[in-house]
Amino acid sequence: MTPDERARLEAWRRANKPGRATERAWGRQNRDAARWLDEIMRETPRAPTPDLLELDALRTKLRAHIARFDAEMAASPDDEPPIGGLFD
Numbered sequence: 001m002t003p004d005e006r007a008r009l010e011a012w013r014r015a016n017k018p019g020r021a022t023e024r025a026w027g028r029q030n031r032d033a034a035r036w037l038d039e040i041m042r043e044t045p046r047a048p049t050p051d052l053l054e055l056d057a058l059r060t061k062l063r064a065h066i067a068r069f070d071a072e073m074a075a076s077p078d079d080e081p082p083i084g085g086l087f088d
Contacts, residue, residue: 001009017024048056
């Protein structure tokens, strides 16, 4: 190998990291996610605002509706469709 070829090879090796592109992308994404998580964990908790309190109330209400629908579905007989007369 000539010195010129060797120099080009070394330049290529410095420019191109080993491994597959998808593996390197996953590694970058994981490092970014870890950095983001570290930043969040270092933040001091904020006091609840009226908007956050309202959002929590709406989430609680939605969970109650979902639980009611789940209970209705569990109580209905299996041979009867949950919605009847839709196309009759």
